Amino acid sequence: MVDRGYTNNYDYTCDILKEMPFDAWRDYDPVDSVRFYALRLKEAGILRSTPDEILEKGTDFRYLEGLKKELRSA
Numbered sequence: 001m002v003d004r005g006y007t008n009n010y011d012y013t014c015d016i017l018k019e020m021p022f023d024a025w026r027d028y029d030p031v032d033s034v035r036f037y038a039l040r041l042k043e044a045g046i047l048r049s050t051p052d053e054i055l056e057k058g059t060d061f062r063y064l065e066g067l068k069k070e071l072r073s074a
Contacts, residue, residue, distance in 0.1 A: 026068070030061050 002010045038051035
């Protein structure tokens with residue numbers, strides 16, 4: 001990340017990456033997450049669509065549901 005210019009501080013970046021819970025996505029409902037952030041972006045004036053329109057037109061969680069099933073059975 002430092003080599004590509006995303007950040008200047010190597011130590012700080014390493015600390016952040018070590019503390020990030022990479023498996024936390026299993027605890028969250030993706031539909032609720034998209035709805036939450038879409039609503040915040042609409043309130044900020046960045047989006048014109050409603051959260052439900054975004055979910056209907058722009059999401060397909062079939063792959064995520066399949067991955068969850070595979071990980072549970074493994």
